[in-house]
Amino acid sequence: QTNIKLDRDRASVVTLTVHVVDVTATPQQTGTGNLIINILEYNDQHPQFLPYNNVTIDEEQPIGTFVMALLATDQDDPIAEYQIIQNPDNFFAIGYQTGVVSISSRVDFEEVEFSQFTAQVWDSGTPRLGNTTTVYVTIRNINDNSPIFNQGAYTVRIPENSKGGKFVTNVFATDKDKGDYGVVRYALDSEETRFTINNISGEIFVAPGAKLDREELRELDIQVTAYDSPLDAVVRRFSTVTVYITLQDENDNPPKFNQPEYLQQIIETIPIYTHVLQVFASDPDDGNNARLQFSKVPGSGDPDNFFAIEPTNGRIRVDRSLLRNSGTYVFHIMARDEGGSGPFNSTAKVTIIVLEATNSPPEWTIPPLDNMTINVLEEQYLGMLVYDVEAKDSDRNDNGIIDYGFYVNGVYTTITNEFRINPITGVIRAEKVYDRETRDRYLLLLVARDRGDPFLETTRYLSIKILDVNDNDPKFPTNSNGETKEIQFEDIDENKPVNSSLGRLLGSSFEAKDIDDAQYSKVFYYIISGNEKGYFRLIPETGDLILTKRLDREEQSVYLLDIQATNNISDYTVIRSRRRRAMDPSIATWRIQIKNANDVRPDFTQNLYHGCISVRSSLGQSILKVEAVDADSVGSVTYSIQQGNRDNAIGIDSRSGVLYNAVLMNSYGGQTFDLKLRATDQGTLYHNTTALIFVTEPTRQVKLVLKQPATEVRQFFEQIKKSLQKLTLQNGDFIFDYVCATQIVDHVLDDGQTTSIWSDVYISGIRRNYNGASYYIYPTTELLNLLNQQRSANSDQFDMLYIQNIEAGNAEKNYLDRTPTMVVMILVIILIILALLFLLLACWCIRSRRKQKEERLRYKSSFRGGYDPSFQQVPEFKIYDNSGFQNDEPVPREPMYAKVGKGRLDERAPEPIPQQIEEINVEIRDASPDSSPPPSPPPSPKDTPRLSEPAEEDYRIETEVM
Structure with missing residues (x-):
């Protein structure tokens, strides 16, 4: 057993020389053996991050900007990967292998001033060990926002001659930045001497000594600059605004x-x-x-x-x-x-x-009165006769000869810019074509002068009023490109009552204007195109558009009416001018947008739907699809079952309208579901219809053998169904009210094989009972007899449908459902393939293991010199199985020493420097004189760690126990 905790980083291989002494023998018997212990690698060292706890970054850096490199070390194994496990602000990303942290999203100091993230590192050892570190990020403010004025421009009025210090206005700007970068100061142009500004408050004043004279300059404009960062001009940002100052007049000038x-x-x-x-x-x-x-x-x-x-x-x-x-x-x-x-x-x-009156002055006869007014039409021609003046003088000779002229600013003349007078005849003619819209009145100071010496003259004022003619057409407001603006009032509800007003041109911003005099400026409005269906009526005098028919947005959602403005209430040209003239300012387009209203209910495409489902159908089998069309575009249609759904056996998809079985149908064979379906739009309108669902079973169907592939039969089965439903009895009654197919499959031959050339169609026939309240599904025998009778009587019709034979529809006997079989076969094949793959993998592993053992044995033999491979044939025993040993008396311990030699180990990782191990005293003693401990076998190859070819030098520790 181990006496201390093993550390492979200190020693990876330990060799023990073990001496065994039989103390009961005379003389003593001694056995010696080498015990080689390979210490396997066990990942017990967590990777450690280098101390990076705080970092500072600038805000508004580009995505991908380098932030820092997180580095981690591991004494055992290489670093496998880095990842960020906590990133509350989602500001940062880390390189999977490099540990490089970069910016992944916009960092704004004004939103977040401090952030943090937690990174995790994993080593590549077994088991994988990891570690985490939290990095605290301080976001450094930069000047990334310019000041913004609260107005796009400022307008103010002040009296002219305002004295210095007079308050003008106050500008105000804000900056989203914080600190000094968000402090705003104000300044005027360096050349501006008329006004001053408080650089902190933004208050503008009249400068001392400034001269503000409206008669010299009526309006002034000054540029105000707002800048931030008053303490650091290097990063300063600016914005400007214009202040428009209008000088109000003061009475400061004499006439x-x-x-x-x-x-x-x-x-x-x-x-x-x-x-x-x-x-x-x-x-x-x-x-x-x-x-x-x-x-x-x-x-x-x-x-x-x-x-x-x-x-x-x-x-x-x-x-x-x-x-x-x-x-x-x-x-x-x-x-x-x-x-x-x-x-x-x-x-x-x-x-x-x-x-003194030596002779008499001329006397005016025409005009008879002073300051008399005459009328002249505008838009005539040059040289037009304006008036014929006349004066009389009773004197003789030159004193009685009269010359006519004008006084203009005290100067006698016979011609002005507007008039010319014949000095002999007194005929006044036009020097220009008059335009009343430019000037509507002229005042002439007429002079009748005799030729006496000195001359005598008489003056008389003549007022000439320019009369208007209808020389200007009404004009609608135009855009900058010269086209008339489109007329559009509020959108119209399609349910708008008839005779409602849809808009009024008179008094609106779309009104047509005529600059002629009042008698010619009356404007009348007419519809010249776009009202072919007569939905609208336009009152000419006011431009009121009246609805004459009920609108239907589903028929037309937008109406474009061309409106012509004219001065003539009976202008029949508008009837002929159906085509709008380009760039004609008297014609404008009136756009009428119809708002949708939920006024049309959804309608089912059929009044009655039929469908069949077999008792063998799986759960959720689609039966049929109903469809309702809503002419409104308010929203989609939803479907629901209102009545007839016994046990909620039938379900419907509220969006698609697909009917399906919500339960297994094996208990409903031969029954009919009379369902009341409803389609509802997004409002409150709905429509109901009926769907009959017939539950068929194998005992109520026949098989039609068709000489056509199943793929084609599915395409024209509706035609087959309609043909069968038209079959009649001798009394003229229809045999079927409905025919449905439960299966269309490839034809099954007598030997059980299938062919795709022909097809089998399993059908059921349904007719309404005589009471009309229920339906009858024909049994197989009755249905087969009816169809065979009809085929005998109408063989051509059946032949046209490619019907080769009609048989009893026993699906259990004739129908080969290949789907489960195919599924089972596919699963079996997959399992066989997987088994083969596992077998090949096991063989490869066994072979590789054997090669590894052989390599380790060769390596050990070459490493220790005279190692006998036959030593492996010794029966294996547990190395430390001393279960029968009892140590009754102590054995003196002798010191253990280590022998150090050189060896070669794997290139993948260097072995640690050898360390001095503690002394180990081993005593082996048998308590029974008849038994002796078996020799210790060499380490089993399966317990020996895998070694590669030696690549680099390292030290091996051999320990001999005495």
């Missing part, structure tokens, strides 16, 4: 006349209220701040108020009669902003010279 002085000459005979001069002033401010009011400056001249200025338009008129008041009148006029209540004003000097 200004277009000239500082105005001069005009008139005759004292000029009529009262005649406009003699037009002054102009402007104000760069906006809105009410620029609305001017004109007035005379009190005390500046014209104390008798012969002249007055109209406050809104700046026209100066004669307010009192100037007869016998000739002379020069000088006064000042004022223009004040904010409609006369503003803080700013401007003045101009007006000089009017009133001449």
Whole structure:
């Protein structure tokens, strides 16, 4: 027995020299033997990981990035594999053989700051030993997110002339990163001097000394930059946003006349209220701040108020009669902003010279009134006659000759951009084709001037109003490519009541617009295509689409109506214009999407189903398949059995509609299941039908022998069934209500062999009983007689069905069910093959074992020199069987010494360095004088570890026991 625990790493082979002494013999007898003990390898050392407990990685590293290499060592065997057994965040993967840990999924510091995983290693020894280690991973934050503003752009309005420090707006951005990487700071462009920003809060202010003048720049835009990581500019990330600043007007500009002085000459005979001069002033401010009011400056001249200025338009008129008041009148006029209540004003000097009437000025006859309005049509032609003016002068010679012209900004002329006047005839003609949609009114200051010296003239205002013509078609809203937008309101339920409104164009975003005047901009809508079936009616005046017929989504789910907008309520062209013109803005497509409603029940494809099943059928045998069709697309149809399912013997697949036997049918022979089936859609609609399931048995069937292969018979069996069901008795009654086949197989010959050229069809015949409430399955004899009689009377019909013979359908005798036989044969063949494989494997193992023994014996012989192989013939005994030995007296122990020699062992793994073993004292004594211990046999080859050819040097320990 072992005295201490064996350690193969210290010594793999122990050789003991054993001396046996017979102390009872005279003289003493001594026997010596060598005991070689091979210590077998036993995997008792677990692999150990090198200490890797903590590691730090950056977030957002690519998949597959190296993290660390987990290394493990084993004093016994090589490392077999590594694996991760706990990976709660699924961040890491490990190489199966290398132990290299890499990143397997996205690592985001903002979600997980610390992680861990547990790795396991296995050695290749027997038994396999493993070990685990837990690695704690610290995820290092990186700047992987840019700041994001809470708005895509900022819009703000501030008054112009805002002082420095005026708050403008506040921008705000966030950064998903943590720590310094998530701290956001703000900055403006370095060239921006008008505004400042608080780099922490994002508040924008007007910069000190900034000049914000709306009259110079109405709108401003500045770029605000948000950046993170204020402490580390190397990894800093940026984003920008635009702040649009609109300057609100302030009344900070005075009005200004277009000239500082105005001069005009008139005759004292000029009529009262005649406009003699037009002054102009402007104000760069906006809105009410620029609305001017004109007035005379009190005390500046014209104390008798012969002249007055109209406050809104700046026209100066004669307010009192100037007869016998000739002379020069000088006064000042004022223009004040904010409609006369503003803080700013401007003045101009007006000089009017009133001449004595040496001759009379011209007098206007046409137009008869000052500021008269005439109407002119737009879209005419160049040179069109606008008006014919006329004035009279009773003077003679040149004083009575009149020239006609215009005053434009105080300058006399006969032509403007819009009009031309004949100075002799006074005929005014058009200088352009007028467009009312661009400008609808013109004001002319007519001048009739004589040729006297100085000349006398009379002015008169003529207002020309441009009348609209229907020169613009209505237009639907268009896309950027010029095509009209598709009209689409809410989807329509297919159950929408008739006469319901499906949408209204008038007032909607799809309304067609006409830029003509009111009398020509009335829009009427018509359907020009897509309504061939008359489901819709469009009210022309409002564009209301009315449903005229009940919709059916199963018939059509989308309607596309081409709608034309026109100004003519009786526009018959829409009837002829069935084809939509490309890019025509007066035509748009109205899409009507019909929503599905569960309004159609599912319908079975048959009102009555028949099926047969044999009493010998296995559990779950398919009987027949029912099918229901649902025209709605709401969902699938589910099937169920409502009535007639005795003992729940028949089951149905709720999805496929396949009927099958839920129990074995051997107790239902000859019976009929009258099942009420139901098909239900996803809503509440359903449809019922009837399925008759007949349970057949061998005593109620006949065999038809057909001269056709079974594969082809299965294809046209329905035709055979229909032909048999049409057979009638002499009284005209049908013999069968239903014929079913239980088996279609290859034909069985008389000798029991099968042929695939012919086929056997086992059928059963069913007819309804006279009471109509039950069914009768013909017994074999009756069915055979009926069919033979029909065959005799209708041989041609049976021959057309390739029926060679009609026999009794005793399936036990005639039908050879080869399926179980084939299964058994296949199993037997598989077992035989497996047995042969095991036999070959055993032979190979025995042969290999024998070769190993021979190699070990050869090796031992060559290793110890004079070892006698015949020593193996000694009968085997248990090496340490000393069951009869009793040690009554102690034997002095002598020291044990070791002999060390060199040997060669397996190349696969070096042996450990020899260690000094403890002393072993062995005493062998027989208590019986008649018995002597048998010599110890050499180690059995089967107990000797397998050795390969020596490959490298090692030390072997031989121990001799004295």
